[in-house]
Amino acid sequence: MRRWGSVLLLIILLVASAGVACASHKPLYKGSADALAPGAWEAHFVWLRSDYFTYTGEIWWEVYVDPPGGVDVLFFDLQNFEAFRDGQAARPLLDPLVAVPDGTQRLTDLTGDLPYFLVLRNGGTASERVTWTIYAEIDWRRWQGQPPGPDWNLTIAMSSPPLNRSDAWETTFSEPAVFVYHCLPHIDMTGIVEVVPSTGTSGPVNVTISHMGFHPEVIRVPVGTTVRWTNLDNLTHSVNLALIPGGFVLPPSSVLGSVLPIALVVAAVTVVIALLVLRRRERRPEGTSKTEESR
Numbered sequence: 001m002r003r004w005g006s007v008l009l010l011i012i013l014l015v016a017s018a019g020v021a022c023a024s025h026k027p028l029y030k031g032s033a034d035a036l037a038p039g040a041w042e043a044h045f046v047w048l049r050s051d052y053f054t055y056t057g058e059i060w061w062e063v064y065v066d067p068p069g070g071v072d073v074l075f076f077d078l079q080n081f082e083a084f085r086d087g088q089a090a091r092p093l094l095d096p097l098v099a100v101p102d103g104t105q106r107l108t109d110l111t112g113d114l115p116y117f118l119v120l121r122n123g124g125t126a127s128e129r130v131t132w133t134i135y136a137e138i139d140w141r142r143w144q145g146q147p148p149g150p151d152w153n154l155t156i157a158m159s160s161p162p163l164n165r166s167d168a169w170e171t172t173f174s175e176p177a178v179f180v181y182h183c184l185p186h187i188d189m190t191g192i193v194e195v196v197p198s199t200g201t202s203g204p205v206n207v208t209i210s211h212m213g214f215h216p217e218v219i220r221v222p223v224g225t226t227v228r229w230t231n232l233d234n235l236t237h238s239v240n241l242a243l244i245p246g247g248f249v250l251p252p253s254s255v256l257g258s259v260l261p262i263a264l265v266v267a268a269v270t271v272v273i274a275l276l277v278l279r280r281r282e283r284r285p286e287g288t289s290k291t292e293e294s295r
C-alpha cells in the first residue's frame, strides 16, 4: 500500500513538473539591462531571420524598471524607427507603454524581411535601470523533419578575438555599409552598425558589452569612425560583423502602401465622372429623337 502511495506521488510529481515546463516555455530571443540617464534611450532590434530557427512572427517582451516609473516602451518598424531617431513624427506599431514600472506586450504577424526595434526611453528626471527580455515564438516543426526556414546567409566580414573581461577590440569603418553582428558563442547577443557617407570627421564610438548585451546596440556612424567594443562582463564575448549587401532596403510594397489608398480614391472619382459623362451623352440622342417624334 505504501509502495503504491509513493508510485502515485512520483506520477503526480512528474505530471506537475511537465506542467511547469510547459508553462515556462519561453523561446528567448534576447535580453539585457540598460542604464538610462534622464532623456536617454536605447534601441534593441528583432530580426526574425535565422539559420537556426523558423519564427512564427509572434513576439513579446517584458520590461522591469528600477526605480519604478519614468520609462517609455515603444516598438517600431524600420521606417518609423529611422524617423524616431531623426526626431521626426514616428508611429509605433503598438500603443506605447508610458512611464511604466514594468510591463509586457505581445505582437503577431511580424515578417522576417526587415528588423523591428524596441525602444526604451527614460522620460523622467532620475537615472533608470531597465531589465528587458524579448521572446520570439519558434516553429518547432522544423525540428521534426520539416524544411528549414529562411537563412541569415551571413558572411562574417570582420571578427574580434575572444574578449575576456576588460578586453577591447576596435575597427575603423571606411565605406558606407550596414553590418549586423553577433557574439560567439552567444548568438542571441546581436547589434547593428550602420556606416553612412560623411564629409566631416568623427571621434571614436564606444560600445560596452555588459549583461549579455551590446550597449548601445544599434549605432549609426559616419565613414571613417573607429568603433571600440569593451567587455565588462565576467564571461568571454566576441564581435562578428556580417555585411548586409545593399543594407536594409524597404520593400516597394511599403511605398505602394502609402500611395495606393490615394491612387484608389483618384481612380474611383475618375470612373464616377466618366460614367456620369457617358450617361449624359447617351441621354442626349434619346431626348432628341423624342422631340423629333413629338413634333
Ligand SMILES: [Cu+2]
Pocket (backbone or CB within 6 Å): 183, 184, 185, 186, 189, 236, 237, 238
Ligand atoms: Cu557573448
